[in-house]
Amino acid sequence: MKKIQMVDLQTQYFKIKNEIDNAVLNVMESSAYINGPEVKAFQTELEQYLDAKHVIPCANGTDALQIALMALDLKEGDEIITADFTFAATVEVIHLLKLKAVLVDVDYDTFTMDIEKLKAAITPNTKAIIPVHLFGQCANMEEILKIAKDNHLFVIEDNAQAIGADFIFSDGTTKKSGTMGTLGTTSFFPSKNLGCYGDGGAIMTQNDDLAHKIRGIVNHGMYERYYHDEVGVNSRLDSIQAAILRKKLTQLDIYNEARKKVADFYDEAFANHPNILTPERAKNSTHVFHQYTLRILNGKRNELQQFLAEKEIPAMIYYPVALRKQKAYFQESNDADFVNTDRLLGEVISLPMHTELDDEQLKYITDSVLEFMELTN
Ligand SMILES: *Cc1c(COP(=O)(O)O)cnc(C)c1O
Numbered sequence: 568m569k570k571i572q573m574v575d576l577q578t579q580y581f582k583i584k585n586e587i588d589n590a591v592l593n594v595m596e597s598s599a600y601i602n603g604p605e606v607k608a609f610q611t612e613l614e615q616y617l618d619a620k621h622v623i624p625c626a627n628g629t630d631a632l633q634i635a636l637m638a639l640d641l642k643e644g645d646e647i648i649t650a651d652f653t654f655a656a657t658v659e660v661i662h663l664l665k666l667k668a669v670l671v672d673v674d675y676d677t678f679t680m681d682i683e684k685l686k687a688a689i690t691p692n693t694k695a696i697i698p699v700h701l702f703g704q705c706a707n708m709e710e711i712l713k714i715a716k717d718n719h720l721f722v723i724e725d726n727a728q729a730i731g732a733d734f735i736f737s738d739g740t741t742k743k744s745g746t747m748g749t750l751g752t753t754s755f756f757p758s759k760n761l762g763c764y765g766d767g768g769a770i771m772t773q774n775d776d777l778a779h780k781i782r783g784i785v786n787h788g789m790y791e792r793y794y795h796d797e798v799g800v801n802s803r804l805d806s807i808q809a810a811i812l813r814k815k816l817t818q819l820d821i822y823n824e825a826r827k828k829v830a831d832f833y834d835e836a837f838a839n840h841p842n843i844l845t846p847e848r849a850k851n852s853t854h855v856f857h858q859y860t861l862r863i864l865n866g867k868r869n870e871l872q873q874f875l876a877e878k879e880i881p882a883m884i885y886y887p888v889a890l891r892k893q894k895a896y897f898q899e900s901n902d903a904d905f906v907n908t909d910r911l912l913g914e915v916i917s918l919p920m921h922t923e924l925d926d927e928q929l930k931y932i933t934d935s936v937l938e939f940m941e942l943t944n
Contacts, residue, residue: 571919571928573881574758578923579822583814590810600806609809610769612816617743619751619771621778624804625785628727628754631768632697633660634802635723635750638781641666641694648688649697649725650680651889652908657697657725658890669693670891670898675907676847678860679706684904686714695721700729700744702860702885702917703760703826705852708734708747715748722748726771728857730761731823735851744852745771750781755804755812760826760855761819763808825922826856829929833859833918836933842940844914858885861936862914867943872916874939880932883917 569578580587594605606624613622625631636647643665649657651670661668671684678701685696696715698706708724715722726745730753733741745751753759755767772778780797783790788799804812815822830846837843844862848854863871868884875882889908891900902909918932 568927568931569925571880571924571932572921573883573919574921575923576757576762576921579921583818586814587811590814591807594806594810597806601803603806603809605806605809605813606804609804609813609816612813613769616816616819617746617771619743619746620773620775621771623770623772623778623781623785624809625768625770626802626804627766628752628756628759628768629656629660630785630800630802631752631754631770632656632723632725633663634781634784634800635752635770636660636664636666636695637784637800638750638777639695639721644692645694646690646692647695647697648685648693650699650701651891651905652678652886652911653699653701653725653890654727654886655890655893655896656727657699658896661697662896666694667692668890668896668898670889670900672905672907673701673911675910677704677706677849678702678911679704680711681907682707682710682714685711689714689718689720693718693720695723695749697723697725698748699725699727700732702846703729703732703855703857704846704849705729705732705734705744707849707851708742709736709851712747721750724748724751726751727754727756727759729855730759731819732855733853735853737851746773749774750777755808760823760857761812761815763811763815765805765808767804767808767812768802769804822922823855826920827854829920829924830854830856830859832926832929833933836937837861840937840940842944843936856920858917859920860885860915860917862911863916864914865940865943866913867939868914868916870943871936871939875932875935878931878935880935881919884915885917886915887912
């Protein structure tokens with residue numbers, strides 16, 4: 568059996584090696600390394616794929632979040648509501664810009680922002696909501712958009728983990744994740760569903776004025792060369808990464824389908840187990856399984872991770888600490904308001920999830936998890 572990895576980017580690369588190598592070499596020969604035709608072509612192709620009016624590539628997913636916030640003309644102390652259970656980048660940029668992060672609990676079943684908690688967190692100082700489409704599934708955007716409209720709030724979708732997912736509105740229409748809010752952001756970090764071979768990111772919007780503004784911010788606030796109208800940043804996608812992403816974008820739906828097959832295999836193996844909860848598949852979102860995250864109910868999650876490690880099966884705890892308890896972002900809070908987050912921190916374990924897992928590996932993984940559960944019953 569091939570060694571099991573959390574993410575197997577090497578095998579994935581070898582399947583498209585020729586195309587990728589040629590694309591990279593073409594960029595080298597062209598010598599257009601920054602903002603060349605490859606970046607423009609990738610931007611257009613991603614706009615088409617997402618049905619987004621504007622995609623603005625940038626250097627990484629964290630920058631994308633920061634730039635999105637910078638574009639909204641917020642002022643120090645404005646409140647931004649986001650989830651307590653997510654990767655730290657979301658809250659990091661809020662702090663960096665001296666805005667106030669207001670963290671709310673997540674829904675126990677979907678791991679995304681709890682709608683009632685969101686409503687309760689809104690104050691006259693609230694300016695924006697950042698829902699995170701965690702692990703590959705959209706937050707409840709229909710409700711979030713309604714709440715944002717009623718309260719005149721911006722919405723920035725952190726779509727680093729769910730590119731390619733569809734949100735399904737109650738009237739049956741669908742939209743791609745990251746294209747519904749005022750702004751959407753994503754990351755092309757290698758292990759993301761659409762990953763490049765280095766760092767990369769993008770911002771999405773349907774709004775022409777915001778798109779124009781952001782195109783300046785990513786390039787030192789310049790709209791005309793050497794005239795700086797805004798305080799900007801240097802955050803660009805390089806041409807080599809864009810060339811790689813153009814090839815990989817053509818595979819994204821195939822990759823997401825392969826992830827879903829892995830999830831189906833896992834789901835079937837663990838169905839109806841009294842101490843294992845498989846990820847819920849929400850009715851209002853397709854799932855692109857950036858992660859496949861189980862909840863282990865017998866209190867032995869850490870022992871399970873150890874047991875799997877001894878069998879050379881990697882498994883990860885996303886995430887072990889709530890953001891509100893992190894040293895850098897610590898805030899006084901009432902734990903009673905965060906029961907789901909705090910419960911999830913002790914129960915979640917993410918199994919290997921990537922596009923190259925075969926049935927032999929999957930059977931070994933599921934048998935090993937079930938063996939542990941049997942032993943510790
Ligand atoms: C990966 C990730 C980011 C940051 O993306 P980078 O490209 O690594 O900067 C932001 N938010 C979430 C939810 C992520 O998973």
